[in-house]
Amino acid sequence: MSNRIYNVLFHTHTVSGLVISVALFVIFFAGSISFFRDDIINWEREQPIKENSQMDIDFNTALDSIAARNNLSGRDITIRQIHQERRVMVSATPSKDTTANEADKSRLFFYHDPATHENYSYFQDFTLGEFIYRLHFFAQIPYPYGYLLSGFVAFFFLFAIVTGVIVHWKKIISNFYVFRPWAKLKTVWTDAHTALGLIGLPFQFIYAVTGAVLIIGSSVMLSPVTSLLYDGNSDKMFEDLSTNVKAFTYMHKPQFYEVDVNELVAKAEQNWEGVYASQVVLQNYGDASMHVIVDVKPENDKQFAGLGQVAYKAATGEVVFERDPYKETTYIAAVQDFLIKLHYGNFGGYPLKIIYFIFGIITCFVIISGVLIWVEARDKKINTPFKRKANQWVAAIFLAISLSMYPVTAFTFSVVKLFKDANDPQPHLLIFKAFFISWLVLSILFSAKKDNYFTNKYSLLSGSLFGFIVPFANGLITGNWIWKTFNEQQLQIFVVDAFWLITSIISLLVFFKLKPKAKQNQPKAVKAEYLAK
């Protein structure tokens, strides 16, 4: 590689990394916590469920109770449970009956609690877990701008990864063993950036690609395809690229069938070994052409990706379509499964989630160290004082926004446990206020103080203190003390409390280890803290 190309690519790595730095940090920090999204939700609602008990519900009773409150005839009803929580997602297409009234020609979407038979709209169902999960793709910014922003940040992250590897290629092995914690700050950041960047490389590459695909794969990558092959009709494209069983023709013959969905689901699950139901669709509900379609997936230890399907005719109960998950999984279904499993990290239980979480936080540290290298490298006498000062400001603001996410998250957890009313029809308001206002205030205060050492130290301290409150607040409010949830094996509640207890202890230890004068110690401590968190 010529000297010119090396320098040019180096510059593209620097610029692309800097431009996305804050957004990428927020994505990785919120995303890392989102590995525990379902645990957080169950902790918040005090509804722990057994592991791998998804779709273990009484479909007959659930459907009766849903049908009693909504006119389902002529609709396709889909019941899914993509998260480890008690509530199931119910969605229904508009009625295909051309004579249906206006109300029946709109879509339905709600969450159904199979234990209480209550229905909840999306907003009533909103939780802190969902908030943090959605923060990691900027869903709070109006659609589609938040999605596009996060998608392109992921794509430019991919660009930064690839250029970074090219630039670093020659020294990729030798530099991996270089660690000079007592040298000047710049070398500390550089060593950390390259070593941790290399350790996290496969992880980061997976997340850059899958992140971009999941959020802008259809809207950006396939948009020219939509207009060229599908006359600009994206619904047509989604139907063509869908993994669902094709639609059975609606016959306009109202006919009610007493279908035992539970039995059909059980039959589908017994069709193959080691599969579980992932989705139940009732096509053309209340019509002579009604069908029940059960999707099954192999368990993780049987096969990584797979989709089996059985379609039953409601009138006779006979099987009209069958797809073997072990032999006939389509390419699209397999790719879809791969992308989602790799991104969600949900194929190896808690050990994998913890490893993924640590890698996520390592990536946060790689982002921070990258920005700090940029500042230190430009803090030279050849640069004008104004420029050096401006760079320092950028770093101070960046660190203030990034590092304050830790105390702000801990604070919001405490607030939600202490003050959230389970019957609040708009629970998102409390969460938004607690999170965004405290984030804004802390960011401004830390930026104004403009002392990176101070920002780091007091983010750790305040995060640790608020973090200690979380398990306490949970014990006080609900009586679910951490030893009790441990003994009763209410795993998800225990995980959240233990998470905050462990991170708080570690960050408090790091806080006490930080020494104000020996500035060289700072990076090591930051690193230890981030690795631990």
Place this chain on the structure above:
Amino acid sequence: MPANKKHLSPSFHQRFAKITAGFIGGFMIVVTFFLILAHLIDHRVALFTLKFAGFIVWCAFMIIPFLFKNGWKAWAVYLAIILFLSAILYFLIQNSPISISSL
């Protein structure tokens, strides 16, 4: 450590050319290439591959213009590729259009 400035393109229009060549031109190359593929193999496989592999290929096409000294030359090369691929695509659409059977 910052990149040595003497190797970087100083002018705005050069940078503009390289960035747009990679971002816009690269995107067009990737999409037309996969659209051609969609006419040759099962179109759903080609399109779904575009959905994920497209980003990786696009990323490569975003880096290549920076290897050029003159960004407008990069655009010229990219335009030539786009025109060539589009011609093939046009020929394929005219002669063997994809039948989207399930619709």
